[in-house]
Amino acid sequence: MRKATNEELREIYNDIPEFYDRANAMISFFQDVKWRAELIDTVEEYCPKPKRILDVASGKGELSYVVSKLMNANIVMLDYAENMLKTCMVNGDKVLGSFYNLPFRDRAFDAVVSSFALHAADNIEEVVKEMVRVSRKAVGVIAMGKSDNFLLRNYVAFYLRFVQPYLAALVGAKPLDYKYIYYIYRKIPTNSQLKEILRRNMDLKIFKVKALGSVYIFIGVKKEENKIITTT
Secondary structure, three states, rough: OOOOHHHHHHHHHHHOOOHHHHHHHHHHOHHHHHHHHHHHHHHHHHOOOOOOEEOOOOOOOOOHHHHHHOOOEEEEEOOHHHHHHOOOOOOOOEEEEEOOOOOOOOOOOEEEEEOOOHHOOOOOOHHHHHHHHHHOOOOOEEEEEEOHHHHHHHHHHHHHHHHHHHHHHOOOOOOOHHHHHHHHHOOOOHHHHHHHHHHHHHHEEEEEEEEOOEEEEEEOOOHHHOOOOOOO
């Protein structure tokens, strides 16, 4: 199985900002904004009225845009693709950097969030550890998942390999760029394996799957925060 290198992924993400939001809306059947709003609403249950939020691998700022509409918070956007930050749709602090080594002190943010990026990590656990480290309260993520059901996994794999790239092409994106998503899907852990990773590093509060298990939303808090934060 061919594996996209970090350099290739960086080049792809630098190449697609012009079409990024439209293409991702189409390939998610226009559910991506709804899912992002659900993520932010749920984060606020565990981190009421956050003052500082970090958007990890922010891209053009789709998630930060939702945050700006739903919360009154200072947003910091971090991404490793310069063109993504340059074409960002949200005003705010922008940091060029890697999610493996977040350039912030411990507990620097009330909440740390990310959308459709965690699956791209070669070592998901290391990224989760970094997100937990710089968060004071909650960590919330939406990303591509993999069902534990064999039939569903293969159905989604077929869709990602043979259908999704051409849906993206309908809005002007390059099919080859989106074929890399299939290779990413092949290497990510199943949802049950991911939950074990999360439980090792945080108090996992919510884990929901969408779209036949191909997308997940999770919310977690620092383990030492467990006695302070309660479900509303």
